[in-house]
Amino acid sequence: MTQAVSLEYVLIVAAALFCIGLFGALARRNLISMLMGIELMLNAVNINLVAFWRYLEPSYVTGQVFVLFIIAVAAAEAAVGLAMVIAVYRSRTTLQADEVDSLKG
Amino acid sequence: MQFTLVEIPRLLPELLLLVLAVLVLGSDIFERWASNEEAQIERNRSAGSLTSIGLVLIFGIALLQSGYVYLLPADAPTNPLTNIVRNLQAGGPYAGELLGVPITPILGAFHSDHLTMIARLTFILAAFVTSTIAYETLKIRNPGEFYALLLASTVGMCLMAGATELILAFIAIELTSIPLYILAGYFRDDKRSSEAGMKYFLFGALSSCIMLYGMSLVFGFSANAGSNGPNSGFMTQFRSIAESTEVASNTTLLVVGMIFMIVGLGYKLAVVPFHAWAPDVYQGAPTVVTGFISTASKMAGFLLLLRLLEVAFPSLVGSVALSYSGLPAVEAPVGGWSALLALIALLTLVFGNLAALPQTNAKRLLSYSSIGQAGFILLGVFAWSAINPLDQAIANTSLIYYLVVYLISNIVAFAIICLVEQQSGSDEISAFNGLAQRNLPLAALMTISVLSLAGIPPLAGFFAKFYIFLAAWQAGAWPIVLAAVLVSFISLYYYLRFLKAMFIEAPEQSERLTVPGTALATIAVVSLLVLALGIYPNLLLELVNHTQVIASN
Numbered sequence: 211m212t213q214a215v216s217l218e219y220v221l222i223v224a225a226a227l228f229c230i231g232l233f234g235a236l237a238r239r240n241l242i243s244m245l246m247g248i249e250l251m252l253n254a255v256n257i258n259l260v261a262f263w264r265y266l267e268p269s270y271v272t273g274q275v276f277v278l279f280i281i282a283v284a285a286a287e288a289a290v291g292l293a294m295v296i297a298v299y300r301s302r303t304t305l306q307a308d309e310v311d312s313l314k315g
Numbered sequence: 316m317q318f319t320l321v322e323i324p325r326l327l328p329e330l331l332l333l334v335l336a337v338l339v340l341g342s343d344i345f346e347r348w349a350s351n352e353e354a355q356i357e358r359n360r361s362a363g364s365l366t367s368i369g370l371v372l373i374f375g376i377a378l379l380q381s382g383y384v385y386l387l388p389a390d391a392p393t394n395p396l397t398n399i400v401r402n403l404q405a406g407g408p409y410a411g412e413l414l415g416v417p418i419t420p421i422l423g424a425f426h427s428d429h430l431t432m433i434a435r436l437t438f439i440l441a442a443f444v445t446s447t448i449a450y451e452t453l454k455i456r457n458p459g460e461f462y463a464l465l466l467a468s469t470v471g472m473c474l475m476a477g478a479t480e481l482i483l484a485f486i487a488i489e490l491t492s493i494p495l496y497i498l499a500g501y502f503r504d505d506k507r508s509s510e511a512g513m514k515y516f517l518f519g520a521l522s523s524c525i526m527l528y529g530m531s532l533v534f535g536f537s538a539n540a541g542s543n544g545p546n547s548g549f550m551t552q553f554r555s556i557a558e559s560t561e562v563a564s565n566t567t568l569l570v571v572g573m574i575f576m577i578v579g580l581g582y583k584l585a586v587v588p589f590h591a592w593a594p595d596v597y598q599g600a601p602t603v604v605t606g607f608i609s610t611a612s613k614m615a616g617f618l619l620l621l622r623l624l625e626v627a628f629p630s631l632v633g634s635v636a637l638s639y640s641g642l643p644a645v646e647a648p649v650g651g652w653s654a655l656l657a658l659i660a661l662l663t664l665v666f667g668n669l670a671a672l673p674q675t676n677a678k679r680l681l682s683y684s685s686i687g688q689a690g691f692i693l694l695g696v697f698a699w700s701a702i703n704p705l706d707q708a709i710a711n712t713s714l715i716y717y718l719v720v721y722l723i724s725n726i727v728a729f730a731i732i733c734l735v736e737q738q739s740g741s742d743e744i745s746a747f748n749g750l751a752q753r754n755l756p757l758a759a760l761m762t763i764s765v766l767s768l769a770g771i772p773p774l775a776g777f778f779a780k781f782y783i784f785l786a787a788w789q790a791g792a793w794p795i796v797l798a799a800v801l802v803s804f805i806s807l808y809y810y811l812r813f814l815k816a817m818f819i820e821a822p823e824q825s826e827r828l829t830v831p832g833t834a835l836a837t838i839a840v841v842s843l844l845v846l847a848l849g850i851y852p853n854l855l856l857e858l859v860n861h862t863q864v865i866a867s868n
Contacts, residue, residue, distance in 0.1 A: 221535075228524075228528055231524070232521075232524075232525075235517075235521050235524075236521075241513065241517075244517055245517075245520075248517075248520045248521060248524055251521075251524035251525075251527075251528070252524055252527065254528065255524065255527040255528050255530075255531050258528070258531035258532070258535065259531045259534060261535075262531065262534055262535035262538050262539075263538070266535065266538040266539050267538045267541075267548070267550065269548075270548040270549075270550075272482075272534070272538075272548070272549060272550055272551050273534060273538070275482065276481070276482050276485075276530075276531075276534065276551065279482055279485065279486060280485070280527065283485070283486065283489045286489070286493060287489070287493060287520055287523075290493055290496055290497060290516065291516050291517075291520065293497075294496065294500055294509070294512050294513045294516050295513070297500060297503040297509040297512070297513075298509050298510065298513050300503070301503070301504065301505075301506050301509050302506065310510050310513065310514075311510075312506055312507055312510055312599075313507060313510060313511065313514075313594075313595040313598050313599045
């Protein structure tokens with residue numbers, strides 16, 4: 211099979227996206243930004259899976275199905291996460307992770 | 316490979332749990348929805364007792380299906396009653412013996428073997444204790460949702476224990492975790508609960524992403540290598556991954572993917588250095604939920620890790636054997652996933668137990684203690700690297716035994732903290748002061764569970780520790796076993812602080828601490844189990860012996 215872009219380039223894009231997402235999730239202090247970082251990481255995984263499926267075993271569906279499941283679960287996770295953010299905001303009126311620190315020890 | 320209707324009984328406990336979850340959610344509609352306290356308590360009691368009764372029934376059905384108490388003989392007469400039992404047990408772990416053909420995973424994705432069955436029974440027990448304590452002690456808003464989420468999470472754990480395929484493993488982990496995020500932050504007006512939920516969610520989602528990235532790399536590896544087996548095209552199955560390593564020449568991608576997956580699962584299991592979230596979440600979450608998170612979800616995670624490593628990555632096991640004169644000669648050098656886990660185990664043991672020493676909050680202390688316990692459990696996981704198949708069998712057996720004993724001991728401890736917290740309004744250790752004078756049975760039960768966690772004979776915890784040390788020693792990791800013995804002495808100090816508070820300190824209030832009868836009875840029955848398993852460990856060991864070989868199919 212001939213492709214205009216080779217598999218390595220797609221994987222590099224996915225890896226870069228994953229690193230950006232990881233950085234966002236770990237370094238940003240705003241809870242919404244952290245959620246956005248997590249979504250980026252999930253999308254990196256999706257790109258990886260679709261690329262592996264398309265380039266390596268296009269005659270089967272496993273990789274595609276995996277991506278569909280991840281998208282569905284990510285939606286459920288985002289819903290719960292945003293609800294949590296609202297609960298935290300209502301009780302503290304802040305979204306800065308540094309200020310959500312009543313548990314220590 | 317096709318799914319047939321005959322295979323539905325193999326998923327029966329999960330299906331029944333789902334039905335119960337829908338029932339609990341639906342029956343809540345018919346309750347009196349008033350804002351006064353009485354109506355709320357009544358709603359909570361009815362939803363909670365429905366959950367508890369349902370869980371007892373499901374436990375009974377699962378026990379009958381498992382065949383551990385009564386296995387229908389092959390020459391039993393045919394009548395409606397025996398037909399029901401026969402059909403049930405044909406979906407249980409003994410189906411292989413009954414039908415004469417070895418059972419294989421359903422669609423290669425879910426295995427209903429002895430490991431899954433024992434895990435199911437344990438998770439149902441944990442959910443039962445949690446729901447019983449919850450409806451006796453908590454004022455839960457919208458109780459139907461609370462118990463339905465608890466049951467959904469239990470289904471996820473059962474699926475985690477049986478998953479032999481990457482997609483199902485991921486779905487099961489999320490089905491376990493997402494309800495637990497909500498449960499941890501359920502009391503959203505309580506600042507600590509909402510903060511615990513938020514932290515649990517952020518770390519959980521982050522670890523899922525890391526694990527998924529590992530899964531995608533592993534999928535890429537196996538899709539590239541292909542497999543000679545009958546499963547080509549189903550390259551996310553653990554077995555196909557193992558088969559593809561035999562074909563492939565370069566396993567770098569697989570190793571990287573495996574490390575990502577271990578890191579992601581490590582976050583879920585709260586092992587050092589991925590433990591940072593655990594004390595905060597365990598302290599902030601409602602105490603019953605903390606008990607459930609720190610026992611059942613941890614056990615499910617370890618079972619998934621076990622199956623993943625032993626079925627999908629047996630070729631990367633490496634070795635932890637350090638040669639010394641008392642052991643047979645070692646062929647493989649130290650390395651592989653067993654050495655990685657050994658390193659994590661050492662860090663977890665030392666950090667978890669030392670950090671627990673200065674704690675004054677009972678929940679926080681037990682959360683560090685359960686981080687430390689994860690270190691002991693890891694000994695059983697990497698002990699599988701032993702060369703001798705008998706030693707591998709001992710490793711699996713000791714791991715399952717430890718997990719079950721840890722779960723029942725720890726859930727009792729958290730349940731008692733919950734009861735004391737409800738009466739005194741405090742979850743500090745000082746709330747336990749003089750508990751022996753205020754309520755002797757409760758103090759005695761706490762003593763049993765805490766001493767079992769510390770590993771004092773003749774309680775079950777002692778035998779669990781003994782077997783797991785034995786297994787790790789056989790694998791050649793004697794320095795880690797020595798460290799583990801040392802830290803279990805250190806851990807005695809912080810466990811004994813509970814006893815000092817309960818039996819020596821003077822009580823802050825003198826009046827009797829009253830405890831709901833159902834809650835006390837539940838805790839007492841589970842504690843008796845700890846005592847019985849300590850005096851007669853074969854009770855459980857005979858069951859657990861069935862899980863000796865996981866990797867064979």
